[in-house]
Amino acid sequence: MNLMRWSARLTGAPWRVAPPPDDPVALPGPRDPLGSAGSACPEQQSGQERLLDLHELYDLRDVLGRLPAPVAVTYGGRHRLGYANDAYREIFGSCPPGLTAEEAMPELAGLGILPLLDQVLRSGRARSVKARTIPDPTPGGRPRCFNVSCVPLHSNERVGTREGQSPPAIGVLIFAAEVTDQVAAAGRLLAAAQRQREGGETLQRSLLPQKLEQPADLRVAATYQPGGAEAAVGGDWYDVISLRGGRTALVIGDVMGRGLRAAAVMGQLRTAVRAYARLDLPPHQVMGLLDGLAMEIDANQIATCVYAVYDPAAGTLTYASAGHLPLMLRCPDGTVLQGEQQNGPPLGTGDGSHLSHSLRLLPGTTGVLYTDGLVERRDQDIDFGLGQLAHTLAGAIGTPDVVCARLLRAMGVTADHDDDVAVLAFQLPAPVAVPAHEPVPVPETRPSTCEVDSVHQEV
Structure with a gap:
């Protein structure tokens, strides 16, 4: 008996091997997928195979x-x-x-x-x-x-058709x-997502200040535009806080991430900023405290923030930035300046090496704090957005409310925008014109444009 007939099939070897003439053992015949119907065909009985039409x-x-x-x-x-x-x-x-x-x-x-x-x-x-x-x-x-x-x-029929042509x-x-059930399930999921989004947006708006404080020596306005229907709620926030000595703290921040978690972290950080502001600490120290708090809240979620204090007696704006985009100032002569680019790391990293910078402002100066949704686009470099914002701010004349509305419109922020946007605008009152028949006092010697103090404070 030939044992090779029962061995495992090797690559390239046939499934069945013809037995030698002297072997009495018979091999099974070829398998017929059509069963007895196929074997009954005369052509197959005679050794010829025929492909059956499906209709048969x-x-x-x-x-x-x-x-x-x-x-x-x-x-x-x-x-x-x-x-x-x-x-x-x-x-x-x-x-x-x-x-x-x-x-x-x-x-x-x-x-x-x-x-x-x-x-x-x-x-x-x-x-x-x-x-x-x-x-x-x-x-x-x-x-x-x-x-x-x-x-x-x-x-x-293939009459009139070219070779290879159907x-x-x-x-x-x-x-x-x-697909009735599938469509109904998709509708339920969409409705649930919409309810969650509306709940997150309601939470975020409730955590933002319902009415901004209006200091005597500073005019302020802010706006918040949530992302479109396809974007989950974010963690953008702003605040205006009155301090002792007639000073005012201006805050804007952005918690990275989306959803209710980001909004909840935003609310905790905003509450902490208001508490730390009452301690009259320099901005860089406030950032250090916020950094430690952000790590305790969620070590995996970071945030960016700018904390600035305006002192009307000195005419200065002292601020610190934690990984946030630079503030922008439009001086009375129309010149637009960006804040110091050297800022500290985002909140929640545990670094704590934040700096305080001082700017000397002239009456009539307009400043803008904003989140990345205003200038960042997926198909553009962020420097392009910053340049467009600076160009728009140069011509944005009017009250802080007008400035906010014009910036949103010029930067293409609509109800369908894919990211949250927060903008906080502040403006120093312009000097009051003196009638010609009254004596004009000699003004104090001051720079003709906004100045940046050369002294920086570090932790």
Whole structure:
């Protein structure tokens, strides 16, 4: 007996090996996927194989009739109905064959399928539409949704066609798959996401100051624009805090991340800033305290922030930045300056090496604090956005409210914006003009533009 016949098949070796003539053991014959029907063919009995046509095995009309999904077949340029299975008629009613689709199947017009049939015949390629809704005729029934596919049916005749070219389409097979439950589930998820977004936006707005304090020597205004419907709520915030000695603290920040967690962290940081501001600490020390607090709240979530203190007696603005974008100032002569670029690390990193910078401001100076949503775009470098903001601020003349509105409009921030935006604008009152008949006092010698103090304070 030849044992090689029963060994494992090697690569490239046949599954069956013919036995030697003297071996009495018979091998199993070749497997026939068609069973006895195939072996009964005379051609196979004579040693020749024949490929059977699918129609010899199955009745295509019977197969379509057994499908639980609606199926219909149209033919010709006017899409005359040739066949509709039982599932189709159960949903849409009687469909007389031979009539055009517009007459026999008026529901196709409501589903927007009739133009699709023309496209399929012209191009010879399948087309489909998703989640088309039809009303349920039963009382109290909910609407049903279907994904509808239209597949071209080609002729077997290749007369007039080039080699390798498919014959023209002579009809269309329309197949509808019900997705009512999937559409309802997607609607529930969308509604839940919308409720969560509205809850987060309500939380964030409740944590922002409802009314800004208006110091006697400084005019301020702020605006907050949440992201569009596709963007989750963020952690942008701003604040204005009155301090002793007529000074005013101006704060803006941005918690990285999205959702309720970011809004909750924002609320804790804003509350802490108001508490630390009462200690009359320099801005860089306030940043150090906030940095430690941010690590305790969530070591995996960082935030950026600018804390500035305006002293009207000295005419100075002292500030510290924790990884935030630079503040911008428009001097009375129209010159736009950016704040010191050398700032500390974001809050929550534990570094604590923040600096305080001092700016000497002239009456009539306008300043802007903002979050990255105002200047950052996915398809642009952020320097381009900063340059555009500086150009816009140079011509933004008016009260802080007007300045905020103009900046949002010029920077393209709309209700569909993909990120939250917070802007805090402040303005020093311009000097009061003195009538010509009154004596003009000699003004104190001061610089003609905004000055940056050369003294920086470090932790």
